[in-house]
Amino acid sequence: MFSYIGKRLVALLPTALVPVIAVFLLIRLAPGDPAAQILGDQATPEQVAALRHELGLDAPLITQFGVFLKDLVTLNLGDSLFLHQPVRDLVPSYGAVTLEIGLLSLIFSTILGVGVGALAAFRRRHLSGRIASVLGMISISIPQFWFGLLLVVLFAVQLRVFPVSGYRPWSDGAGPHLQSIVLPALTLALAQLGLVSRMVSTSILDVVNEPFVRTATSLGVRPRRIRTRYVMRVASVEILTIMGLLLATILSGTVVVENIFAIPGLGRLLFDAVGRRDYDVIQGVVLFVGLFIIVVNLLVDLLYALVDPRVKYGKATT
DSSP, rough: OOHHHHHHHHHHHHHHHHHHHHHHHHHHOOOOOOHHHHHOOOOHHHHHHHHHHHHHTTHHHHHHHHHHHHHHHHOOOBOOOTOOOHHHHHHHHHHHHHHHHHHHHHHHHHHHHHOOOOOOOTTSSSSSHHHHEEEEEEEEHSSSHHHHHHIIIIIIIISSSSSSSSSOOGGGOOOHHHHHHHHHHHHHHHHHHHHHHHHHHHHHHHHHHHHHHHHHHHTTHHHHHHIIIIHHHHHHHHHHHHHHHHHHHHHHOOHHHHTTTTOHHHHHHHHHHHTTTTTTHHHHHHHHHHHHHHHHHHHHHHHHHHOOOOOOSSOOOO
């Protein structure tokens, strides 16, 4: 098992390193100057040049890249040029907010997606199954920001159940905190509903056509027992894969939602950093997301062995 984990970590390491290196090159080749952003429009060219030299931005690109790799090995992610805080402290604090919303969104999307997908598969010849399929297609077709605006109008403006925007930490109380993250999490979940339901429906239909299902039906096993005990158990391997993909996607795709609801998460931190050309913050966020995706993929692989007893890691198969 430990040998397998080590091999998987080595194989997944490029997942984090390649995007970080690509971002390093792209943000430096893109138009914009952090020194000019910091000093403002009133700064003279001499002042901008002096600050560029102080920040090391006037060095050749290959020299900057060497310094970047050296700092990366020592986990020195630098300091934010505008927030004046170490990136190593900024990213976890903002990432905790995004991760919390992402986990809540994963719960919503899994419950709703599995329910809609199972209904579309098991009741595909009935009206309820067709309605479930239509709901899935609507979810795929509507942009994420539309879900956010519709939820704000319905639950915040009309019903006044949740706040329009803003984030309340746990120190303000559990109730206000949960109220501030439900709408962002639900927005992310509804945007992923169509994908989850379609994949779950396809997986269930593949299992339904397996010989063991026909055998159980011929032996007189109740349809409900077949669905819950046999079909859904085999399809849970595919559902587990979907959950892993969703969590990684949600964490890296919260820019729009966090800006709509004014949530101080990784998405908004990255959005502001790109606008300000805050190089170290951009690289730190990308590295964090890459490492998170590695951990999620590894956990999903290990959970396969718990869901499906046929899966064995670290042992040769014959």
